[in-house]
């Protein structure tokens with residue numbers, strides 16, 4: 001695997017980067033560990049916040065440059081790239097502002113003199129994917145740096161320039177060298193980092209395959225891990241959902257980021273056969289109207305997928321689905337132009353035995369189901385190995401909430417596709433992983449919740465009353 005920028009809109013190799021040597025990797029780890037021990041963990045929260053919010057300001061000040069890099073390396077439509085830059089800066093700011101409150105020691109009222117402190121634990125390794133190259137990094141860097149940990153990131157090999165650009169945010173903002181390092185590492189080097197006692201935790205956002213590999217290694221070393229893995233979110237349309245806004249949401253939910261989002265609405269489930277036809281027609285018209293083109297052009301509405309492999313994999317899944325009886329309603333093939341473009345596709349008539357019934361389709365391909373009842377919709381929504389997000393559309397908010405509660409996932413939304421914001425916890429259950437990022441929960445995954453119990457000599461142990 002080479003660390004390489006290949007423009008997915010053209011297929012051209014733009015730039016190749018050498019992998020890090022073992023000696024450089026050791027120096028990077030040593031620097032990270034040393035700066036953690038000697039400096040970063042001891043800095044006041046206000047001082048850390050200055051660094052993190054200056055990094056956010058630097059990102060905003062250079063927003064266009066950062067956005068263009070995303071579009072160049074993974075083909076994101078330019079308007080969405082600008083949106084991602086802004087969201088990543090918001091996440092950094094959120095953590096810079098929230099840390100003081102979050103890191104307050106918590107007294108234990110039943111045990112006077114006892115408090116729980118929140119302490120950092122050291123170097124955290126992040127393994128991150130290409131689909132939201134800055135957002136994913138901000139989700140790790142914001143909380144980890146603010147609690148006093150330091151981070152080493154192995155980003156996806158297809159976004160090396162975005163990875164370096166994000167690391168640059170921490171240069172010239174008053175941060176000591178080494179609190180944030182980007183490494184162009186091999187899987188073998190990642191494994192050895194996890195083995196190293198100086199690394200205290202590992203977080204992965206990516207596929208089940210990558211997650212299992214890192215989680216297994218971390219487990220063997222008795223290190224904590226957080227796994228943000230794949231998803232196959234259902235978007236359930238109940239009988240009373242208004243047609244037009246629901247169609248617009250379903251299109252956005254499926255096609256944002258050219259369908260390459262872990263929380264995309266990959267399976268549209270409509271209750272009621274007649275209404276299902278209305279929705280299928282509406283979605284077919286909307287998907288069919290998307291215009292493939294240069295992702296830097298604001299008029300383009302269908303960008304390329306991220307790589308040749310991603311394109312081939314998706315076309316292969318469509319073929320498998322067809323062979324097993326699925327019907328292609330619209331799209332289904334490669335777009336006839338250079339670059340890695342897959343037509344906006346809708347598949348229906350997907351039976352349980354079809355391999356794609358349980359697979360994640362990571363691109364512009366929607367699976368469409370019609371069912372008879374709310375119960376059937378919930379059963380279908382949960383008939384997946386994944387449990388990341390999900391959504392329900394209805395005019396009846398109480399009913400929407402009741403249905404949302406029955407979706408077996410880490411996140412469920414009523415009348416919006418699964419969504420992300422700095423203050424909303426993000427993560428899943430089942431094969432979608434464990435642990436949470438974002439919100440205040442994001443602070444708490446790699447910390448030492450340390451009990452400090454102080455009592456006068458000769459007194460009973462804290463928590464035990466003198467009478468007891």
Ligand code: NAP
Nearest residue numbers: 128129155156157187190206207210213228229230231262
């Ligand atoms: P991927 O192949 O797992 O890649 C993700 C990262 O893991 C990359 O940096 C990759 O490196 C690295 N990696 C892969 N195998 C590894 C191993 N054995 N040891 C160490 N590192 C390894 O994922 P992808 O297919 O590119 O990304 C899409 C997947 O990520 C989808 O399943 C999507 O749903 C999921 N995702 C989840 C979330 C979430 O928050 N839950 C968010 C976004 C994406 P290389 O690039 O060098 O191969």
